[in-house]
Amino acid sequence: MRHRRALELPLEAGAAPAPRQAPAPRARDGLHPIAGRAAATAPAELWLAVHLAASPSLPSQQDLERLGARAQRLTPRVSLDPPDSLLLEVKGSLHLFGGMEGLSREMTGECSRLGMSGTLAVAPTPLAALALARAARKLGVADSPISACGSRVVTDPAQLVGRLSPLPLAMLRWPQDTLDRLARIGVRTIGEALRLPRAGFARRFGTAQLQTLDRLVGRASDLRDRFEARARFHRRRELLYELESHAALQAVLAPLLEELGEFLRARQCGVLMLECRLRHRAVPPSRCVLRLAAPLADPAQIAALLTERLSALVLPEPVRACELRSGPLVSRVPGSGGLWQPGEQGGGAAAQAPELIERLRARLGVEAVQGLAVVEDHRPEAAWSVREPVITTAMTQNDLQNDPESPWPRDRRPLWLLPMPRQLNERDGLPRRRGALQLLGEAERVETGWWDGGEIARDYYIAADGRGARLWVFREREPPHRWFLHGVFG
């Protein structure tokens, strides 16, 4: 086997002059691919690279995605290679579009329709196709049809290395530093780099570059993320007459929402954001944005939330057109529907929790619905916090916090806390609220907190007021020793 590989060496040696400084490669540890393996068999994949011109400016990500979406007409395997390239796996599509020539004509057409000019190249590996396309752009033969320039089409893996060898290394877009160091040892083309010993190359120039070379010649597989067109829902409905009432608006929006529901169901997706725009005659459109905590796809639920939002909207003018646009789609696993309605026997309750929170938040605001949490702190103000409500379908006993080891007995803390301590009137140094307060028990001292600026020094008492309610009051330790109400025991 080794012998056979050695025999095939001259195939590449002829394509590029032997490097002067680099040691002569041994077949065992040379960088070149196992050419023998790729004999005359047809390649498993054939990649078409589209390199877009950087003039007048680099194509934006948006342009790339638009082109990617159009290219999906030609093959299902499209991947983007930012900033300026697109890769299509075309092996299976060649016979559908009249061979390489027809396919490249189609692709060039798509580019020009978007006002871009692209250079095409075909090779069995994505990186090789990219390198060929970049080289063609650099040589200025970019705009000639692909058939007229055979150097940009490599369909036989056995020829791949030979065709890549004369290309400058800059086509691989390695860091300039690496290219400079390679140039210093006299390695300027891909062929020369392929000849270097693997171990030494990896040590001096990094394994990432070695992997690039492996992928370039098909020795390592090059996995590319498949481009998926970013789908969004966008529908607009012109009205026959101007509408003013919210009820009529809902009737108009209902079919749009129904369509949205079908759109989402077909894609097994949900939306996190939905915008409803109502256009008027003169003033800018009214916008109503719905943001959701969990992806939602059920049109009835979306309609209910949107109705809450719309009812709070004040229309400056009658509505002439309405428009519904979704945010990015989020994939969503549809759950099983319940057989029982909530409230019936066995009706699932936990599944209703997110809906309830959404509905309340849609009308009252996000911060109006909160969960509670304990914070480890001795100061009453800092000992609690709000948090996102915990939405879980089922809770095991382990999830529940066990009774925290608390330093104080059960009835030392009030169930209600005032948002801010409220100053109490006093007479003879004793606090009053609806008559004199009767202090029960002894003081509990709560002090310090210098580390976050919330320093306190207080003596807390439990007090009973004239009506029998128990209050939590404190007296400042610093003069003027005012009294404050801080909690109610309830």
Place this chain on the structure above:
Amino acid sequence: MPRDLSRLLEHPAIWRGRSAARTKTLPTGFAALDAGLPGGGWPHAGLIEILPTCFGAGELSLLLPALAAVTRRPEARWCAWVAPPLQPFAPALARHGVALERVLVVSLRPSAARQAAGRKGGFGRQVAQKSALWALEQTLRSGACDIAMGWLRSALPRQIRRLHLAAERGDTLGVLFRPPEAARDSSPAVLRVALEPANAGARVTLLKSRGGTRSAIELPFR
């Protein structure tokens, strides 16, 4: 034959005068109160009213053992606090055994309703009251809560009836805290409890119940 008849009369839909209706209940955590209440506890679903003589008379302590028991069940649903007058103090609730993971606080303070209240006085208060009623009804109806507590300044009988129906539909215990003056009005709630502070506890009187005791019950809280 008499045995068959008695079994027939155990049906929850049949309610005979003073005898306790056999409905699903939640133990209150107070033996004396359980003995006095129809069915031996708070009703499992439906609306009840608690009328303390003043805020802080012990109305929350009355419910705490039930709250702790309900939220610590593995299949627990939410325990919602709708429009509480002050901030529920989390460390004290946790100390009493309430699982905070199950507590949902719906406060109307930061909302536009409250801002309106600051601006226009009476009108704003009406808006806040409306929001509180709406939120309480949604919470009761959703079926996502075991207990939903609401603090309302005033409520009309037809509004309470609506809340009661929502609570039955959602299989939720709705608790409405109302001022003592409300005791004079009739109410569709299944259970009405007046509460006044007493020595180291509270005295509870059932104003309305289906077969509960008539006499006042003394409860020790501490």
